[in-house]
Amino acid sequence: MTYLVTGGSGFIGSHLIEKLLKEGHSVINIDNFDDFYDYKVKIKNTLESLGKKSEFEFSQKENDILHLISISKSENHTLYFQDIRDKNGLEKIFTDHKIDQIIHLAALAGVRPSIERPLEYEEVNVRGTMNLWELCKQFGIKKFICASSSSVYGNNEKTPFSETDNVDKPISPYAATKKSGEILGHVYHGLYGIDMFQLRFFTVYGPRQRPDLAIHKFTKLISEDKEIPFYGDGTTARDYTYIDDIIDGIVKSSQYLEKNSGVYEIINLGESQVINLNEMLSTLETLLGKSAIRKNLPMQPGDVTKTNADITKAKNLVGYNPVTNFQNGTKKFVEWFLRK
Numbered sequence: 001m002t003y004l005v006t007g008g009s010g011f012i013g014s015h016l017i018e019k020l021l022k023e024g025h026s027v028i029n030i031d032n033f034d035d036f037y038d039y040k041v042k043i044k045n046t047l048e049s050l051g052k053k054s055e056f057e058f059s060q061k062e063n064d065i066l067h068l069i070s071i072s073k074s075e076n077h078t079l080y081f082q083d084i085r086d087k088n089g090l091e092k093i094f095t096d097h098k099i100d101q102i103i104h105l106a107a108l109a110g111v112r113p114s115i116e117r118p119l120e121y122e123e124v125n126v127r128g129t130m131n132l133w134e135l136c137k138q139f140g141i142k143k144f145i146c147a148s149s150s151s152v153y154g155n156n157e158k159t160p161f162s163e164t165d166n167v168d169k170p171i172s173p174y175a176a177t178k179k180s181g182e183i184l185g186h187v188y189h190g191l192y193g194i195d196m197f198q199l200r201f202f203t204v205y206g207p208r209q210r211p212d213l214a215i216h217k218f219t220k221l222i223s224e225d226k227e228i229p230f231y232g233d234g235t236t237a238r239d240y241t242y243i244d245d246i247i248d249g250i251v252k253s254s255q256y257l258e259k260n261s262g263v264y265e266i267i268n269l270g271e272s273q274v275i276n277l278n279e280m281l282s283t284l285e286t287l288l289g290k291s292a293i294r295k296n297l298p299m300q301p302g303d304v305t306k307t308n309a310d311i312t313k314a315k316n317l318v319g320y321n322p323v324t325n326f327q328n329g330t331k332k333f334v335e336w337f338l339r340k
C-alpha cells in the first residue's frame with residue numbers, strides 16, 4: 001500500500017514510517033521541518049527511521065533539507081519539504097502519486113506555545129488539515145487517520161476519560177484546534193464518504209521524543225546538572241504512552257480502515273497508567289543516578305491537571321493492546337538519550 005504520512009520527520013511520524021517501511025509499504029512523507037524545535041533533530045529522526053547513518057555536516061536549513069531529500073529517496077520512500085498550508089504545493093504531490101491512505105500527524109503540537117501563537121496554530125492545525133481533506137475529495141482518497149489529542153478533554157472531572165465524555169471545554173488554543181479537527185473530519189466523512197479515525201494520543205514518550213516534552217526536557221537538564229522548571233506541586237498527572245504502543249494503535253487502526261467502510265471513529269490511545277509529576281521525576285532521577293535541582297513555579301495556564309485514558313473502545317474495536325509500562329518505557333528512553 002502507499003501511505004501519505006504528514007509530519008513524518010517528527011517524533012511519532014518517524015517511528016510510524018520506520019514501521020510502515022518494515023512492513024513493505026511505500027511511504028510519502030510531507031514535512032516542512034518547522035522551527036517549533038531544531039530541524040536537525042528532524043533530520044536525524046528521518047535518517048534513523050530509514051536505517052541510514054549519514055555523516056551530516058549541518059550547514060544551512062534549506063541546503064540540509066535538500067541534501068536529506070536526495071539521500072533519503074528510494075523506491076518506496078519519498079520525502080517532500082512541503083507546508084500543509086500550501087494547498088497548491090500539496091496538489092502537485094497528490095497528482096504525482098496514487099495514495100491509498102493518509103496518516104496525518106503534521107501539526108503545531110505544544111500546548112503552552114499555542115497560547116502565544118493561536119493564529120498560527122489555527123492555520124496549520126485547522127486550515128492545513130482541511131487542505132488535505134479538500135484534496136481527498138478531489139482525488140477520491142477515502143481512508144484517513146488524523147492525530148487528535150487527550151488535551152480535548154480539558155479539565156474533565158470524570159476519570160478515566162472516555163470517548164463519550166463531553167469535550168466542549170478545551171482550555172488551550174491547541175486543544176481547541178484538535179477538537180475542531182475532529183468536528184470538521186466528521187463533516188468530510190459525512191459529505192464525501194471519507195472513512196476516518198481520530199486518534200486521541202495520551203502523552204507519548206520514548207526514543208526521539210520531542211525535546212519540549214517534560215520527560216525529555218527533565219532528562220536533559222538533570223544530566224547536565226541544571227535547574228528544572230517544576231510547575232505546580234507535583235501532583236499533576238499524565239497517562240504516559242510508550243511510542244511502540246502508539247504505533248501499534250495507529251497500524252491497527254489503519255488495518256481496520258482497510259477492511260471496513262462507513263467508518264468515523266474517535267478512539268483514545270493511552271496506556272491507562274497514570275503517573276504524577278513527582279513520580280515521573282523520581283523515576284528519572286533513579287535511572288540517571290542523579291538528583292534533580294528543582295525550581296518550583298506556579299501551574300501554567302493551559303496545562304490540564306490530569307489525563308487518564310479509558311482504552312476499552314480501542315481494545316474492542318481495533319485490538320489495541322499497550323504492553324510497555326512506565327518503568328520499562330522510561331528505561332528505554334533514558335538508554336536512548338544517553339547513547340545519542
Ligand SMILES: NC(=O)c1ccc[n+]([C@@H]2O[C@H](COP(=O)([O-])OP(=O)(O)OC[C@H]3O[C@@H](n4cnc5c(N)ncnc54)[C@H](O)[C@@H]3O)[C@@H](O)[C@H]2O)c1
Pocket residue numbers: 006007008009010011012013030031032033034036042082083084085104105106107108109124128147148149150200201202203204205210
Ligand atoms: N507527542 C505527544 O505526546 C502527542 C500527544 C497528543 C497528540 N499528538 C499529536 O501527534 C502528532 C505528532 O506529534 P509529535 O509529538 O510527533 O510532534 P512533532 O512536532 O515531533 O511532529 C510534527 C511534525 O509536523 C511537522 N509540521 C509542523 N507544521 C507543519 C506544516 N505546516 N506543514 C508540514 N509539516 C508540518 C513538523 O515539522 C514535525 O516534524 C501531532 O499532530 C500532535 O498534535 C502528540
